[in-house]
Amino acid sequence: MINRGYYDGFGGAFLPEILVATFDELDSVFTQAKKEPAFWEKYKDIMSDYSCRPTPLTFAENLTRHFGGARIYIKREDLNHTGAHKANNVMGQGLLVKRMGKTRVIAETGAGQHGVATATMAARFGFKCTIYMGEVDMMRQRPNVFWMERLGAEVIPVLDGTRILKDAINEAFRDWVTNMDTTHYVLGTACGPHPFPEMVSFFQSIIGKEARNQILEKEGRLPARVYACVGGGSNALGIFQGFLDDPVELVGVEAGGLGLDSGRHASRLSSKDASIGIAQGYKTYFLQDNDGQMRETHSVAAGLDYVGVSPILAQLKEKGRVRFESATDREVVDALSLAMKKEGLIPALESAHAFAQAFKEAPHLSKEYIIIINQSGRGDKDIFTIADAFNDSAWQEFIKGKAEEYNA
Amino acid sequence: MLESYLLKKLQKKKILLMTHIVLGYPSFEDSFRIIETMVNAGVDLMELQIPFSEPVADGPVILRANQKSLAGGVTVKQCFDLAERVAGSFDIPFLFMSYYNILFKYGADRFAKKMSEIGLYGAIVPDLPPEEGGVYLKAMQKNQLAPIFIFSPTTPDERLKYLDSFGDGFVYCVARKGVTGADTNFSKDLNSYLARCRKATKLPLALGFGVKEQKDIDFLKGKVDIAVIGSETIRLIDDKGVGVVGEFIKSLKI
Numbered sequence: 001m002i003n004r005g006y007y008d009g010f011g012g013a014f015l016p017e018i019l020v021a022t023f024d025e026l027d028s029v030f031t032q033a034k035k036e037p038a039f040w041e042k043y044k045d046i047m048s049d050y051s052c053r054p055t056p057l058t059f060a061e062n063l064t065r066h067f068g069g070a071r072i073y074i075k076r077e078d079l080n081h082t083g084a085h086k087a088n089n090v091m092g093q094g095l096l097v098k099r100m101g102k103t104r105v106i107a108e109t110g111a112g113q114h115g116v117a118t119a120t121m122a123a124r125f126g127f128k129c130t131i132y133m134g135e136v137d138m139m140r141q142r143p144n145v146f147w148m149e150r151l152g153a154e155v156i157p158v159l160d161g162t163r164i165l166k167d168a169i170n171e172a173f174r175d176w177v178t179n180m181d182t183t184h185y186v187l188g189t190a191c192g193p194h195p196f197p198e199m200v201s202f203f204q205s206i207i208g209k210e211a212r213n214q215i216l217e218k219e220g221r222l223p224a225r226v227y228a229c230v231g232g233g234s235n236a237l238g239i240f241q242g243f244l245d246d247p248v249e250l251v252g253v254e255a256g257g258l259g260l261d262s263g264r265h266a267s268r269l270s271s272k273d274a275s276i277g278i279a280q281g282y283k284t285y286f287l288q289d290n291d292g293q294m295r296e297t298h299s300v301a302a303g304l305d306y307v308g309v310s311p312i313l314a315q316l317k318e319k320g321r322v323r324f325e326s327a328t329d330r331e332v333v334d335a336l337s338l339a340m341k342k343e344g345l346i347p348a349l350e351s352a353h354a355f356a357q358a359f360k361e362a363p364h365l366s367k368e369y370i371i372i373i374n375q376s377g378r379g380d381k382d383i384f385t386i387a388d389a390f391n392d393s394a395w396q397e398f399i400k401g402k403a404e405e406y407n408a
Numbered sequence: 409m410l411e412s413y414l415l416k417k418l419q420k421k422k423i424l425l426m427t428h429i430v431l432g433y434p435s436f437e438d439s440f441r442i443i444e445t446m447v448n449a450g451v452d453l454m455e456l457q458i459p460f461s462e463p464v465a466d467g468p469v470i471l472r473a474n475q476k477s478l479a480g481g482v483t484v485k486q487c488f489d490l491a492e493r494v495a496g497s498f499d500i501p502f503l504f505m506s507y508y509n510i511l512f513k514y515g516a517d518r519f520a521k522k523m524s525e526i527g528l529y530g531a532i533v534p535d536l537p538p539e540e541g542g543v544y545l546k547a548m549q550k551n552q553l554a555p556i557f558i559f560s561p562t563t564p565d566e567r568l569k570y571l572d573s574f575g576d577g578f579v580y581c582v583a584r585k586g587v588t589g590a591d592t593n594f595s596k597d598l599n600s601y602l603a604r605c606r607k608a609t610k611l612p613l614a615l616g617f618g619v620k621e622q623k624d625i626d627f628l629k630g631k632v633d634i635a636v637i638g639s640e641t642i643r644l645i646d647d648k649g650v651g652v653v654g655e656f657i658k659s660l661k662i
Contacts, residue, residue, distance in 0.1 A: 014508055014535045016465045018560040018585055020567070160471055161461065173464045178586035180562070278509045279462045281535070291484045292513030294461040 005194020010311035013193035057214035070365035084377030086117035092203030110165035111303030112144025114188030119153035129153040134164040189232025190310040193281030201237040208242020224369040229353035233310030235376035255299030256326030266297035270324035300329035301349035327356035348377035410577035424452035428638040430473040432482035449657035458506035467589030495527035520547035530554030568608030578612040589639035592618025
């Protein structure tokens, strides 16, 4: 192992010794695959055959008219098989697992989308699969737990710590240090020790490459701004990578939770509450106290309440290349409601953060401008949370009825 | 400093015993009592874990001790205070064990200086490979403290030598894959791994992960210099209370 995987001081590989050889193997397999144009072609083929790629770039005519400002386009990652951009990363890592000759995959999941995607990939490739999920997230995302189990994965509730995503990551690492001979840890976002940030953003870059071609084809010019929500940062890096070298403003939207002043949020790059630290194997901005203990985070979206953020995004923030904003739970639910009513789209609560910020800005932009919002996933999984947010009495009656049926 | 202390001790004993506690668990007063009990029962050196919210290398027993300690409001300052108190009270070497973020946030330089001032001998930081540890290593050296590095069964021979070139005091050999607190198979496989470790370093060897009873220690005699009992004492405290730890340590024939 040599010192590598740094992005202007963020990143690195802070690994327990037992995993060093495993990471060396992974790094070497990935580096080799990345060099082969045929590997990317094979990856693209699988994604088109199995996951509906290229996903469309949909013109949101009604929302554009509603706001009367910029022309709004939506990159439809929700149309990937399993309903989110997560499929891009897991299928790519699945190909690497095959190359390494391993037979079992493990993963962590917050919103459940990465867990469902990993369980799906495992079924397709014939790997055994274990998914770690915080107990709190299991409660919030029961539909996804159901799907993971039906897909043949074992879902293990994590009862330690704050019982959300970061704790599931720790548990997955614990499994990995015991079983690394047969097992690959399919990390779900562009975080963790090198080479994960680079590897995950490599596979997710398919979003941005497509989006850039599509907007040039449709409009003959580049967008003014691109919006993406930021949990760990994988969908944001995915779409941003298509436009990094262009004069396009990139906007990452974090979970503002109950508001940045409330202390109950997950904004690492758009609030003053985060500081640089080293945990879970890499160096980045973390929401932590002065001693270096990670703080509790909050978001209506289970996939965004992660305590750290991709080291690549931390670098892009420092360089001033990406602007980071946050959207509150309330703004997110309102944005979701509007997207449903105006366009018939149901973005995931995570993705609705990007919508919320775009909706704040679109009316103030000239009609000449184009903006793209990355709809990273679909919202069906959020039905319980959304029904609660809307206080939907018919839904509550339905659930009560179901409960009575089960009790009978 | 630590190495010469250990070598001197090893002239009188076949194998030394190192134990581990999580500071502030169940409370700081209990931590002090546990340390006192362990020292009186004949423990040769101790690692004092500063709790961290993400202890990735630790298994369930130590993980929960970390969490409970933090839930009780434990701070790094309190850990330093207790370490100072025990280093001044008892005549065995004490080491800090923690994860790198604790040192990083404190400032690795300042952290090492403070360790030296209060009389600690070194530190174990399991998530800090030497490649990432430049600042830490320099600070430890400047303050004559031992950075303890870890050998694992997956470490190739070449890397064992590489790690040895940064280590001081002793080398901590992890007995098996996995996290702390699970069972270890003390068998021939372990012998060949330990032989590889012995070949790679002249420093004393410690072995931890899964050491919990007399027969484990008997197996290790003549193969390593220090047996490390970690989770087992915390498990005993959890199940039977602080008082039992002394009897347990005394019962071990070192």
